[in-house]
Amino acid sequence: MPPRRATGSGRGSSRGRGSQAGGGTSGRGRGGRGSAQGDPSGASDRSGSRSRGRATGISADVSRISASRMPDISEHISTIGVRRPSYGESGRHLVVWTNHYEVKIPEANIYHYDGAISPSEKPLPARLNMEIVKRLQYDIAPEIFTPRAVYDGRKNMFTSHELPFPDGAQEFSFTLTDRASSGEATGGGEGRRGPKIYNVRLTHVATINPEVLARFLQGRQSHDNAVLTATTALNVAIRMEPTMRYPFNVRSFFTNRETSAIGAGIILWRGYFQSVRPAAGRMLINVDISTAAMYRPGSVIEVALEFLNMMQRGPLALSPNHGLPDRELIRLQRYLSGVRVNIEIPGQSSVSRRPPRPIKKLTRTGAGHLEFTMRDGQTVTVAQYFEMTHNYKLRWPDIVCIEFGSGAIIPMECCIIPEGQIMRKQIPPERMKDVLNFATKRPHERLQSIRQALEVLDYGQSEYLRHFGMEVSPNAEVESIQARILDPPTLMYGQGSRQPTITPRDGAWNMVDKKLYRPAAINRWVIVIYEREQRFNRAAAQELARNFLGAFEAVGVNVTENDPVIIHDQPQRIYDSLQASGRRCIEKHNGKGPGPDLIVVVIPESSADVYQAVKHFGDVQRGVATQCLKSYKCKGANRQYFSNVVLKINVKLGGVNVIPDPRSVSALTDPHNPTIVMGADIMHPAPGADGRPSFTALVGNVDHETAKYIADCRIQTSRQEMIDDLESMATAHIEMYKKYRAVVEKKFPADPTRLIFFRDGVSEGEFKQVLEYELPQLKRALANNNVDAKITVVVVGKAHHVRFFPKRREDEDRSRNCPAGTVVDRDITHPTEFDFYLQSHAGILGTSRPAHYNVLYDENKFTPDALQALSFALCHVYARCTRSVSIPAPIYYADLVCSRAKNHYSPDGDFDLTGSGTQLASSDARGQLESYRENFRPLHEKMRRLMYFS
Structure with missing residues (x-):
């Protein structure tokens, strides 16, 4: 028998494969986790008609609604979000390309089956599910599955004809291989048990009449489960062909036509995204290019050495006996866990023709020292076993081995990673620049790639599309649509500005001859340097102080102390060091008065732990503003650098940098309708990081100018998408708004009459949950403060693949993107609901991505023009720069607050929130989550009133 662990671990390799199920590419909790269709399994009524043949009274070529008028939406239809009131009209009109192709929808019925695969x-x-269903259709029951069904890899199967199942259901049992291959018994032990048998049970759940889609596109059908399921069926149909031929990840597939090796055992592949999307009067396919990180194919030894950056040391670097540190072994195990490998013994034919098996973990010792007991009671090492059984003497018996879910142990030199295996873990931070460089394409290059995508997608050759009656013209061109460029808001700066108001051009402006709208005052401040003195000496520190003083003076920040205390220290005990700097500051003033208002800290380049400790000290423990600077950036930096840093410092100290001129954004700053604007976001742990929590953030303004914000951050159950503590956070925000308005601004009545809630991080399939779970919490928060305000709820998402490209050179900005303020609310938007795309920022690199706004609830009855102008204005008050940003400032701030949640933990504690983490048993994960919850520290009371997160 092959070498195995003596434990009673799982016997089938399917357990190891199961650990790869799902998987994502980002630790962020962003929108777009489901497309418009969601998961329709079980959604349709089982009693639906099973009538055969073609649907009647419907033409697949649904008439396209003119862009110049609203669709005739029937009064009786229901929507999830707000029904579209009209189209916007303000701004300069232009025509743009967009990455959509029109598709003909089916005329015949579609049959929906639920697929359950066991054990x-x-x-x-x-x-693996796709492999099982492929074998079912092509080898096990081809007579039943002709024409072929389409399958989503999970639960949903759709066919263009009703399958001949008794009582609407049938079960099939089979293996993935015809017979056990020679060598399987010795290579993996499967020959002794026989190949694994899979049971596939298919149950008819609904018959879909495509007429519901046609009616929905014409505005005469509610967005119900039937529409949801029909849209899902079309998406599964267009993805079936590429998922059978290429590596895929939900809605994208990838080819090796264009690749880039970036080190760390990673190769980037270019791919294509495609998704069927409903629009007014027609169905579209959204096509885009995408990128996936793949494990480098080849020897596991070489990939491991490359990941650990030990290529020059050779294979023995993977041996604990030759100096491999335990922490590096653990890091390598996290990286390799779940990677599927083939077993190939040099000099022999393939040991097994079975599919590649996923790695469970690495052994702690090499094959020459790792012993196990054979069936006959003989104790041998793994190396001895391979020489006895396979007549192969290991070249590297000292390096660690690979263990599979079945317990089998195989020397690393006998394991090969096959090509085209998607890496579903977090990309190492030091490789992200390479990923961005590969993924970034200028607009005209991206548009060209999208046009060429039709050659790869080859819709006309797909048997699945033909069987379902779907059609994309072989000479199809990307859609040309109407857009508008909104006028930017006028911005107001402070007294003493040579130019007190400014209207941005091309999404940017500068601070020359301008004073901050409300500059803060600094009475005392200190500079603490944690960089080595050889790299950042006393002269550099004094130059830093002079540069800050010049930058403060230029924008109107009043600094009483021109010679701050400067301390060089070691970053071993941050708390004691910063405390000492505060005492030095007080001693300088004869022991009188408070400590510093601001602590500027210079840190080395790779010092995330130092940054966390500084922020924990300032934001949580002591309630003092801190500003960290990377030593290599601030040493000898120009004036612009310090001007940008001062923008952050001013709001941390309670100042306001800039406000929108009330006359230019009346919908936001109407004095008769005091408005509180909130932004909410969630950040989830990285893929595979079990036991770590999700963090939620709520940010809201307290001033009538919607420029001064406060924030709250909470912890909740891992990967839960709805916000649990929204009511308590919103209650505190509204209370703070009333106090600031009454006490500081002296405005009465102090109550807001409007609450605009911008929500980030939810997919279209979760809109209903926002209305059912979060909206009631907002209403209760208003009631808790005895406030009667009208609520508007808007979901803002950027996790989509919609792009716009200028048709004329005169409509391009300097990056060749559409200009800042480009808005699209027709042609490609929802057939019945109030949504729009707003590209509010100027392009820098690559192709700009517009934000997608979905209005879910609106008691304020905003017109499209008013809401679009309001949203665009909020993209101009982001305090950290003099550019309009891609999403409204309160959402951007909420994102920052979530990303800083780790600073609420003591740096002395054992709470690792970096990397992809480790998979844990459910009980261990729950225990670890509770530990995270108990040790999460709230903000210091002083920080609750300030924009500490800037």
Whole structure:
């Protein structure tokens, strides 16, 4: 028998494969986790008609609604969000390309089946499910599945004809291989048990009449489960062909036509995203290019050495006996866990023709020292076993081995990573620049790639699309649509400005001859340097102080102390060091008065732990503003650098940098309708990081100028998408708004009459949950403060693939993107609901991505023009720069607050919130989550009133 662990671990490799199920590419909790269709399994009524043949009274070529008028939406239809009131008209009109192709929808019925694959304790990965269903259709029952069904890799199967199942259901049992291959018994032990048998049960759940889609596109059908399921069916149909041929990840597939090796055992592949999207009067396919990180194919030894950056040391670097540190072994194990490998013994034919198996973990010792007991009672090492059984003497018996879910142990030199395996873990931070460089394409290059995508997608050759009656013209061109460029808001700066108001051009402006709208005052401040003195000496520190003083004076910040205390220290005990700097500051003033208002800290380049400790000290423990600077950036930096840093410092100290002129954004700053604007976001742990919490943030303005914000951050159950503590956070925000308005601004009545809630991080399939779970919390928060305000709820998402490209050179900005303020609310938007795309920022690199706004609830009855102008104005009050940003400032701030949540933990504690983490048993994960919850520290009371997060 092959070498195995003596434990009673799982016997089938399917368990290891199951650990790869799902998987994502970002630790962020962003929108777009489901497309418009959601998961329709079980959504349709089982009693639906099973009538055969073609639907009647419907033409697949649904008449396209003119962009110049609203669709004739029937009064009886229901919507999830707000029904579209009209189209916007303000701004300069232009025509743009967009990455959509029109598709003909089916005329015949579509049959929906629920697919259950067993046995499996966990959901199997979509890749394996696709292999199982492929074998079912092509080898096991081809007579039943002709024409072929389409399958989403999880639960949903759709066919263009009704399958001949008794009572609407049938079960199939089969293996993935015809017979056990020679060598399987010795290579993996499967020959002794026989190949694994899979049971596939298919159950008819609904018959879909495509007429519901046609009616929905014409505004005469509610967005119900039937529409949801029909849209899902079309998406599964267009993705079936590429997912059978290429590596895929939910809505994208990838080819090796264009690749880039970036080190760390990673190769980037270019791919294509595609998604069927409903629009007014027609159905569209959204096509875009995408990028995936793949494990480098080849020897596991070489990939491991490359990941650890030990290529020059050779294979023995992977041996604990030759100096491999335990922490590096653990890091390598996290990286390799779940990677599927083939077993190939040099000099022999393939040991097994079975599919690649996923790595469970690495052994702690090499094959030459790792012993196990054979069936006959003989104790041998793994190296001895391979020489006895396979007549192969290991070249590297000292390096660690690979263990599979079945318990089998294989020397690393006998394991090969096959090509085209998507890496579903977090990309190492030091490689992200390479990923961005590969993924970034200028607008005209991206548009050209999208046009060429039709050659790869080859819709005309897909048997699945033909069977379902879907059609994309082989000479199709990307859609040309109407857009508008909104006028930017006028911005107001402070007294003493040579130019007190400014209207931005091309999404940017500068601070020359301008004073901050409300500059803060600094009475005392200190500079603490944690960089080595050889790299940042006393002269550099004094130059730093002079540069800050010049930057403060230029924008109107009043600094009483021109010679701050400067301390060089070691970053071993941050709390004691910063405390000492505060005492030095007080001693300088003869022991009188408070400590410093501001602590400027210079840190080395790679010092995330130092940054966390500084922020924990300032934001949580002591309630003092801190500003960290990377030593290599601030040493010898120009005036612009310090001007940008001062923008952050001013709001941390309670100042206001700039406000929108009330006359230019009346919908936001109407004195008769005091408005509180909130932004909410959630950040989830990285893929595979079990036991870590999700963090939620709520940010809201307290002033009538919607420029001064406060924030709250909470912890909740891992990967839960709805915000649990929204009511308590919103209650505190509204209370703070009333106090600031009454006490500081002296404005009465102090109550807001409007609450605009911008929500980030939810997909379209979760809109209903926002209305059912979060909206009531907002209403209760208003009631808790005895406030009667009208609520507007807007979801803002950027996790989509919609792009716009100028048709004329005169409509391009300097990056060749559409100009800042480009808005699209027709042609590609929802058939019945109030949504729009706003590209509010100027392009810098690559192709700009517009934000997608979905209005879910609106008691304020905003017109499209008013809400679009309001949103665009909020993109101009982001305090950290003099540019309009891509999403409204309160959402951007909420994102910052979430990303800083780790600073609420003591740096002395054992709470690692970096990297992809480790998979844990459910009980261990729950215990670890509670530990995170108990040790989460709230903000210091002083910080609750300030923009500490800037």
